[in-house]
Amino acid sequence: MRNFFFICFLLVITVVATAGLRGTKSRRPPLEIFPDMVRQLKVKEQAPSVFFPDGRASRMPVAGTVCWEEPVENPYFSTGIIGDQWGEGIPLEVSMDTLRMGKERFEIYCSACHGLAGYGNGIATHFNLFGVPNYHQDHTRQMPDGQLFYIITHGQGMMLGYGANLSLEERWAIVAYIRALQKSQNFPLGELSEEQKRLLKEANP
Numbered sequence: 001m002r003n004f005f006f007i008c009f010l011l012v013i014t015v016v017a018t019a020g021l022r023g024t025k026s027r028r029p030p031l032e033i034f035p036d037m038v039r040q041l042k043v044k045e046q047a048p049s050v051f052f053p054d055g056r057a058s059r060m061p062v063a064g065t066v067c068w069e070e071p072v073e074n075p076y077f078s079t080g081i082i083g084d085q086w087g088e089g090i091p092l093e094v095s096m097d098t099l100r101m102g103k104e105r106f107e108i109y110c111s112a113c114h115g116l117a118g119y120g121n122g123i124a125t126h127f128n129l130f131g132v133p134n135y136h137q138d139h140t141r142q143m144p145d146g147q148l149f150y151i152i153t154h155g156q157g158m159m160l161g162y163g164a165n166l167s168l169e170e171r172w173a174i175v176a177y178i179r180a181l182q183k184s185q186n187f188p189l190g191e192l193s194e195e196q197k198r199l200l201k202e203a204n205p
């Protein structure tokens with residue numbers, strides 16, 4: 001019998017919830033249990049406003065505003081994409097200075113997670129950050145340069161993007177530095193010149 005009342009009760013609730021007050025119109029505002037921030041003292045973009053003398057709510061950017069998207073002549077330089085595909089190549093002169101800049105920025109912005117040598121074992125991983133990839137695996141080695149640039153700019157999965165923190169040049173310099181790290185950990189000895197072999201021996205007696 002208890003179950004019977006309970007089922008009746010549920011049935012009434014369901015009927016009222018689905019059919020109740022359907023089609024009724026009211027001039028009163030709906031009941032808001034949690035209004036959150038539905039109504040705010042703000043103006044919407046493109047809306048008129050009596051506050052400003054020109055009658056517009058939208059304002060022009062203040063003098064000296066810098067465009068965040070940095071429009072440049074070569075779209076590959078700012079997107080990493082050519083047409084509808086990842087581009088290959090680093091659209092900067094890759095000099096020692098570029099690599100030094102990439103190394104410095106990488107160590108500041110990336111090494112805490114990715115590790116100084118890119119093995120995905122940075123300090124943050126000792127504090128339960130999981131899933132930081134190792135750059136020295138085929139998946140990352142084979143990623144086009146443009147895709148690396150894109151991931152640095154916009155992030156991927158759990159990783160945030162650094163587009164707002166690093167200039168375009170700095171991001172490309174980091175891509176170049178990641179390539180250098182990858183070479184440093186996986187380069188066939190036979191492809192080194194005699195001079196390079198000599199230098200290597202000298203550095204690692």
Ligand code: HEC
Pocket residue numbers: 106109110111112113114124130131132133134139140148151152156157158159160162174
């Ligand atoms: C807070 C930790 C953290 C920082 C800082 C960080 N990353 Fe990551 N990164 C990750 C994680 C986690 C992933 C895996 C994301 C996923 O796919 O879910 C990742 C993925 C990547 C990948 C993709 C690799 C692959 O094989 O899929 C690249 C490339 C990369 N990061 C480069 C960078 C660079 C360059 C920086 C510095 C500008 C940087 N990351 C800063 C945590 C971080």
